[in-house]
Structures are given as C-alpha cells and as structure tokens.
Amino acid sequence: MESTKKYISLDELEKHNKHEDVWISIEGKVYNVTDWIKKHPGGDVPIMNLAGQDATDAFIAYHPGTAWKYLENLFTGYYLEDYQVSELSRDYRKLASEFSRAGLFEKKGHTVIYCFSFVALLLFGCFYGVLCSDNFWVHMLCGAMLGMCWIQAAYLGHDSGHYTMMSTKGYNKLAQILNGNLLTGISIAWWNWTHNAHHIACNSLDYDPDLQHLPVFAVSPSFFKSLTSVFYGRELTFDGLSRFFVSYQHFTYYPVMIFGRVNLYVQTFLLLFSTRKVNDRALNISGILIFWTWFPYLVSCLPNWNERVLFIFTSFSVTALQHIQFTLNHFAANVYVGAPTGNDWFEKQTAGTIDISCSSYMDWFFGGLQFQLEHHLFPRMPRCQLRNIAPIIQEYCKKHNLPYRSLSFFDANVATIKTLRTAALQARDLTTVPQNLLWEAVNTHG
Structure with missing residues (x-):
C-alpha cells in the first residue's frame, strides 16, 4: 500500500x-x-x-x-x-525504451567481422613487409599500416569496453584484452577506469580525466588556479612550466598528438603496477607483456636503427589522427567545474560533446565516434546504429532547446585550435585571469 x-x-x-x-x-x-x-x-x-x-x-x-x-x-x-522527472528526462527514457524495443542495442550488423578482418589484414601486411622486404619505403608503409591497425583495434577495444561488440560477457572480455592489451599495448583496465569516469562527468574540469592534461594542455583558464583533480586525487598545479607549455599549446597541439601514445603506455603501467584495485590485473599484465614481446621483436627485424626509429615515428604519427579525433569531440565544447549531477544527464552530454560530420563511407575511419553525442547518450548502442538515430537525437535537442553541434573535420580542428589559442593567450597574461574566471563562471564555456 x-x-x-x-x-x-x-x-x-x-x-x-x-x-x-x-x-x-x-x-x-x-x-x-x-x-x-x-x-x-x-x-x-x-x-x-x-x-x-x-x-x-x-x-x-x-x-x-x-x-x-x-x-x-x-x-x-x-x-x-x-x-x-523533468520533461527532458522523461523523453530520454521514453526514447531509450523505444530503441530497446526496436532491438537497436542488439543489432550489431557485420561491423565486427569487417573490422576484425581489416585489422588482421593490416597486421599481416605489416609483418610480411618487414620480414620479407628490404626496401626502405616498404618498411615505412608497414609502419603506417601498423598505425592504422592500432587505430582500428582501439575502436574495437572501445566497442567491447562498452559491451556493444560480442554476444557474451566472456567473448567480450576476450575482445577487450585482444584489441586493447595484446594489439595496442594499452590496458583495457586503464581504459575502463578513465573512460567510464569521462562519460559520467563529461567535460567537468575537475572530474573528467580526459580534460586533465597539465602541464601540456589547458582548455580553460580555470586550470590556472591549480584545480584539484577529483579523479586522480591530486592538485593539477599550474606552475611556471605549465604556463610556458600552455602559452604555446596551439602550436604544440599537433606535434604532441604524434607522441600521445607514449603517455597512454605510461598510464597503463602506472595503473597496472599501482596499489589500486584493478579488475583482472593478471590478465591485463599478461596481455601487455605479449605486446611488449611482439612489438619490439618486429622493430628489431628492421635492418638498422635509422629505419627502426622512423618506423616507430611513422606508426605513432598515424595514430595521432585518432588522438586528434578524441580531442575534437570535447576540447572546444562547453566545460564546467564541479561534480556531475544525475538530473541533467541529457543536458551535460549535449553541452560537452561535438559530432564530426562525414559521409557514410568514412564511418570506418572514425569508428562511430563521429557521432559523439549519440554515443554518449546511448553508450551501449553498436556503432552501426548511431547514424540511424542521429536525426532523432537532433530533433530532441531542437525540441528542448539544447545544442546539437556537428562540425566538419576541418571546422572541428579550427574550433579546437581557437579554444587552445584563447587559453594560451590568457595564460601569458595572468593579470587577466580573475576576469576570465568570472566570465567562465557565468558562461561555463570552454
């Protein structure tokens, strides 16, 4: 009763x-x-x-x-x-129910088969070229193929991390370890730890680890007052070194992206060998050890150190495309300081995300993440369905007077550089920081 x-x-x-x-x-x-x-x-x-x-x-x-x-x-x-329940939340829940009844969360299409085949082809071509050819340019092509292999494997790791890829939990975990740890050298446990926090606290400067890149980058002058990262449990100190790097971040953005992979390797080791509780720690470490067995062996098969260094540089340069894409989705979007709240889920996701518009034949290149808002609203939805629901999400945003930003790849790059440049110029003149912080407190815009 x-x-x-x-x-x-x-x-x-x-x-x-x-x-x-x-x-x-x-x-x-x-x-x-x-x-x-x-x-x-x-x-x-x-x-x-x-x-x-x-x-x-x-x-x-x-x-x-x-x-x-x-x-x-x-x-x-x-x-x-x-x-x-707000009208927006009621509509969101209704939409989720409709998508579920339509089976959109289960209809995965043939994306997994195509992507796995593409990854296998790239990896085979890379090994074959390195082991069976003495040509310098063939080796550099193999480096580029390996970089593209890592990109596509990371998309599959992302899909499996959200449990949208395989039909059972066991197969999904196998796909996580294979695509994350074994093929890319990046722990799925680390991904799980940071990525879920990012989704819940999308573009919160102190709760979202995907925006916490000091001393190299700062997308907002709020970082100039040395915010405390709730995620990492430490102060993000804005000191002289940070000010120097941030002051030129719009120039260093692309070069840093080339070596962004190094940071992911470091973060993987810091987590796996920390005292923090890590699910499947032994399995994750085993996968990482396999990666650091086959990758150095492949590099060692090249004839000299010049080619080895250039091979690694080429592969890392290709993966920079993916690191850039990840930042395009959020760096130029709205930001805020403080904890996420459960009653504005839809609003926070629309405010903190930017879609990348592209033709359907380029979907493989972006791995579904060009539909960033759709993915954030429905992270369990297979990537092959995101293009189908995009017009529906756009209509819901219009109905509730919320932003739906979809930029071309070029325009998203321009917006990101403008955001970085604005913060860089503010970092050079710290006398303007109080005014900027007040402006941001009112506008909460990155």
Whole structure:
C-alpha cells in the first residue's frame, strides 16, 4: 500500500555519498550500493560521482534491461520523497525504451567481422613487409599500416569496453584484452577506469580525466588556479612550466598528438603496477607483456636503427589522427567545474560533446565516434546504429532547446585550435585571469 511506503528526502539521500556509505536513487527507489561498488564492472568512480543522487538516466544509459533484476537485493526499503522527472528526462527514457524495443542495442550488423578482418589484414601486411622486404619505403608503409591497425583495434577495444561488440560477457572480455592489451599495448583496465569516469562527468574540469592534461594542455583558464583533480586525487598545479607549455599549446597541439601514445603506455603501467584495485590485473599484465614481446621483436627485424626509429615515428604519427579525433569531440565544447549531477544527464552530454560530420563511407575511419553525442547518450548502442538515430537525437535537442553541434573535420580542428589559442593567450597574461574566471563562471564555456 502507498501509505506503508517509507520515504527519505533528497537532502537525506545526499548524506550517503562516502565510500563507506553509498546510496543512490533509481526511479525514485533508494538503493544501498556500498558493497556493490567494490565489484562493479564499470569501477567505483562512476557510482561515486553520482553518490547521494538520483542516477536513473545514467543507469538506463549504461545498463541493459536484464540489470534491473539485480537492483532488488540492494533496495533499502526507502523511496525518494517528492520524486520528480523533468520533461527532458522523461523523453530520454521514453526514447531509450523505444530503441530497446526496436532491438537497436542488439543489432550489431557485420561491423565486427569487417573490422576484425581489416585489422588482421593490416597486421599481416605489416609483418610480411618487414620480414620479407628490404626496401626502405616498404618498411615505412608497414609502419603506417601498423598505425592504422592500432587505430582500428582501439575502436574495437572501445566497442567491447562498452559491451556493444560480442554476444557474451566472456567473448567480450576476450575482445577487450585482444584489441586493447595484446594489439595496442594499452590496458583495457586503464581504459575502463578513465573512460567510464569521462562519460559520467563529461567535460567537468575537475572530474573528467580526459580534460586533465597539465602541464601540456589547458582548455580553460580555470586550470590556472591549480584545480584539484577529483579523479586522480591530486592538485593539477599550474606552475611556471605549465604556463610556458600552455602559452604555446596551439602550436604544440599537433606535434604532441604524434607522441600521445607514449603517455597512454605510461598510464597503463602506472595503473597496472599501482596499489589500486584493478579488475583482472593478471590478465591485463599478461596481455601487455605479449605486446611488449611482439612489438619490439618486429622493430628489431628492421635492418638498422635509422629505419627502426622512423618506423616507430611513422606508426605513432598515424595514430595521432585518432588522438586528434578524441580531442575534437570535447576540447572546444562547453566545460564546467564541479561534480556531475544525475538530473541533467541529457543536458551535460549535449553541452560537452561535438559530432564530426562525414559521409557514410568514412564511418570506418572514425569508428562511430563521429557521432559523439549519440554515443554518449546511448553508450551501449553498436556503432552501426548511431547514424540511424542521429536525426532523432537532433530533433530532441531542437525540441528542448539544447545544442546539437556537428562540425566538419576541418571546422572541428579550427574550433579546437581557437579554444587552445584563447587559453594560451590568457595564460601569458595572468593579470587577466580573475576576469576570465568570472566570465567562465557565468558562461561555463570552454
């Protein structure tokens, strides 16, 4: 009976936001997830970012319908007092339900087969060219093929990381380790840790690790006051070295992207050999060791050190295209300071993302991530469906007066460079920082 229900206020719910006491609300029912976060497949960060809040929209975005049955064991017996759903959230949930009934989350097409075949072809061509040819230009072509192989394998690793690729959990984990650790040398555990946090706290300067690149880059003058990264648990110090690098970041952006892969290798090792709890640590380390066996061996098969260095440089230069794409989706979008909130899921995703417009025949090149907003709203949706739902998302944004930004690859580069240049010029003249910070507090624009 309605009269026998027990209620708590939103203020009471907000008190349960510590690691030792974590409650969340989903559709007005309150759940104690304190013990669950220790084994949550997506890690503890996404849950902690929404601890003490209603997390319905984020839960719907990330979980299939089969996940709802596991919530009952976590139910506290309390309901959220005065639980209300905004018109935007109601529309979002309705849309998610319609997509689910249409089977869009399960219809994966033949993308996986095509991509796996392409990756295998590129890897075979690279090994064959290095081992069976003495021609310098063939070797450089092989380096480029390896770089493209890494790009496509990373897209597959991304798909499997979101559980949108294989039909079972076991096969999906195999695809994660194969495409992440073995082929690219980047731990899927590291990806899982950072990427889920990025989705939940999209473009929060202190909660989203994908925007925290000091001392090299700063997309906002808010970084000039040395923000504390909630994700990393340390201060992002804006010192003299940071000011120097940031002052010229619009010039160094593309060169840094060439070597961006080195940072990913370092981050992988820092996590896997840290004291932090890592799911499948041994499996991840084993995969990384296999990568650092076959990749150095391949390089060692080249005839001299000049070719070896140029081979690595060529492969890294090609992967810069992917690193650039990742930043185009967010660097020039709106930013904010503070924790994400569960009641503005749709708004935060539209504000913090930029789509890249391209013809359908280029979808393979972008791996589905050109539909960045669509992916952020429905991260479980296979990439082959994102182009189909894009017009629907655009209409919903128009209905609710929210931005839907879709730029050409060239225009997205221009917007990103302008963002970096604006922050660079502000970093050179720190006397303008208070005014800039006040302006940003009002406008929250990156």
